[in-house]
Amino acid sequence: MIIAIDGPAASGKGTLARKLAARFGLPHLDTGLLYRATARALLDADQPLDNAAAAVAAARGLALTEFEEQRLRGREMGEAASVVAAIPAVRETLVEAQRRFARRIGGAVLDGRDIGTVICPEADAKIFVTASPQMRAQRRALELARSGEDVSFNEVLADILRRDERDSSRAVAPLRAAPDAALLDTTALDIAGAFTAALALVEAARARLHATD
Numbered sequence: 279m280i281i282a283i284d285g286p287a288a289s290g291k292g293t294l295a296r297k298l299a300a301r302f303g304l305p306h307l308d309t310g311l312l313y314r315a316t317a318r319a320l321l322d323a324d325q326p327l328d329n330a331a332a333a334v335a336a337a338r339g340l341a342l343t344e345f346e347e348q349r350l351r352g353r354e355m356g357e358a359a360s361v362v363a364a365i366p367a368v369r370e371t372l373v374e375a376q377r378r379f380a381r382r383i384g385g386a387v388l389d390g391r392d393i394g395t396v397i398c399p400e401a402d403a404k405i406f407v408t409a410s411p412q413m414r415a416q417r418r419a420l421e422l423a424r425s426g427e428d429v430s431f432n433e434v435l436a437d438i439l440r441r442d443e444r445d446s447s448r449a450v451a452p453l454r455a456a457p458d459a460a461l462l463d464t465t466a467l468d469i470a471g472a473f474t475a476a477l478a479l480v481e482a483a484r485a486r487l488h489a490t491d
């Protein structure tokens with residue numbers, strides 16, 4: 279069973295993907311980390327983020343197991359990741375590794391922006407997670423404060439709106455719900471409530487899958 283979770287920044291997709299993976303005993307890939315790690319490698323090498331050749335080389339050089347997540351989670355890295363993620367050749371370089379991860383025996387859970395549309399259009403369950411920009415900014419600001427980054431609500435909201443716009447308007451694999459994805463608005467849901475709703479959607483997809491066995 280392949281579960282595809284997409285949505286904008288701080289909608290809660292990563293939390294849901296982790297919890298669904300634990301529930302079904304499936305491996306989980308946070309695909310945002312691939313773009314964050316590509317951007318990190320460029321910044322570490324003093325390369326501009328829009329240098330396509332250097333970005334492709336950085337993406338090729340990624341080892342999926344070697345993420346230093348702490349260095350990739352900060353505010354600056356979300357923004358940098360979305361700049362390199364708009365380079366078509368970078369996306370092309372990262373497609374195969376994501377598909378291999380998804381197609382392992384038994385299945386997988388992947389979360390990102392283009393899992394249901396580009397990486398796994400054949401996924402058994404697709405959920406597009408949303409929440410109001412204000413709620414997402416509130417969640418992200420809290421998260422950043424916990425990790426020691428003191429950023430105001432308004433700055434985080436501006437970051438999120440800019441990133442939404444860039445991710446939605448790029449030419450290749452823009453942030454978009456697949457036509458067959460279920461929409462899950464988590465604005466008024468806490469983590470437990472969002473998980474209950476997501477679980478019901480996945481169970482329904484599983485029932486359909488077994489019905490066609």
Ligand code: CDP
Nearest residue numbers: 287288289290291292293417467468469472
């Ligand atoms: O992966 P994504 O950026 O979409 O979001 P996340 O990392 O799952 O969630 C962002 C923050 O919001 C985390 O600190 C979550 O604990 C929190 N969250 C929440 O408060 N309520 C939800 N329904 C989902 C997430």
Ligand code: CDP
Nearest residue numbers: 286287288309310313359360363390391392
């Ligand atoms: O957790 P949050 O949603 O803030 O960020 P993320 O999922 O780690 O993604 C960071 C950036 O990587 C996004 O703003 C996208 O530009 C890009 N990304 C993408 O283009 N495609 C994906 N499948 C995952 C992330």
